[in-house]
Amino acid sequence: MRKHVLIPTDFSSSAFNAVQYAFELFKNRECTFHIYHAYYIVASSKGNPLFPVPDELEYRTIRQSKNREMDILKENINRLSNNEKHQITYDFEYGFLTDLLKEKVESDSIDMIVMGTRGVTNNKDVAYGRNAINVMEKVRSCPVLAIPRNIKFEALNEIVFPTDFEAKFNLDEMETLRRIAETANASIQFLHIGSENNLDETQQKNKQFLEDYFKSVEFSFHWLQDVALMEGLLLFVKQRKSSMISFVNRKHWFFGTIFTNPLIKNLGVHATVPLLALHGQ
Template identity: 50%
Template structure:
């Protein structure tokens, strides 16, 4: 069964890197890639007489500019899109990014979004740009893989899966994660900040459920005590030079608490580790 993968682009170098990474990661799989750009005129959303509605020619101008950039990107992508297993579609549309992505996820039955972590501004002082954070926090219809700008594809040596065992797992997204694990033959390092003996019955039940999803895969448990979640996870990843972090974004407990923290920059994690965000069923 073909995977449908959505790749948002702002025509930046970082966004193009995410396209290359996606093609390489799924090079052995039958995939349909949807490369998509949203363009917008902020004045059109003001609803204020001080910010008059843009004129039709302004809409036409931004549409033409986007179309020209998309054509350039298409020509560039077609130079490397020579995999017979891959079908690539290109599209651009006027509107806000999150609304349009939600629409495409539903319409095209998207399994995974892959995007760069920073866009045109390329602020190296910020681990994750506003758009990538918004997509991870707002899009709940599929998993999201965020690829740092200077990360080039290589086999993922291991995937760290931090969990508090309180999540109700989204089976479809867990299956997407499992597919990546199988593609890369990567061991999973299940990481919990706390003591195994202190797990509640509910946590133990969720742990059993997780093990059922990971049946047939290589995985191991790791328990860290006397450390905060963000310090523990990032130190673990940095010490082991792990290739990816995958997590269930349960009510923003993980992404919001970690990746807005300066610790990300100090450890350098943001520069070398792709992040796979899954969603709790209750989100």
């Protein structure tokens, strides 16, 4: 079955790197890549002060500019790959990024969003740009894979999946994780902060689900004690030189911790490991 991958672009080097990563990750899969740009004009209010609308000349000028930028991007992407398994579409629209991406995911049956972690502002003191965080937080109908700017695709060795085993796993999202591991021939390392001996009945059942569901790929369980979740996760990834972190983002708990945690800056994991955000109920 053909896979549909949506790649938002702001025409930055970070966004272009995400395109390259996605092409390599899915080089053996039949894919349609939807290269997509959303833009918004900060206009002076001439009518509704809550939602100022640009005038016709301003709107036409910016569309012409975006069209030129998209043409340049097409030329650069066409030099990247001639993979017969891949089809590429290009589009740009006026509006707010997350709103348009939600619509695009539904209208084009998108299986995954792949994007860079930082855009044209490229603030070196920020691990993840506002757009990347907003998309991973708010576009919850499909997985989001965020690629750090300096990461070039290499064969994945393993995907680290932190879990507390407390909530039932979403089958669609687990299927995404399994397919990524199968596609990349990578193992999955399930990481739990705590003791295996202290799992309650619900946790044991959910652990057993993972054991049964991921039989087709190599996997193992790891247990860390006397360490905070984020510190344990980041140290684990750094020591093992893992290729990717995947997690289920439930009720915004994850981003409220990791993206404000100084460990991100200290360990530099944000610059070396892609993040695959899955969305539980």
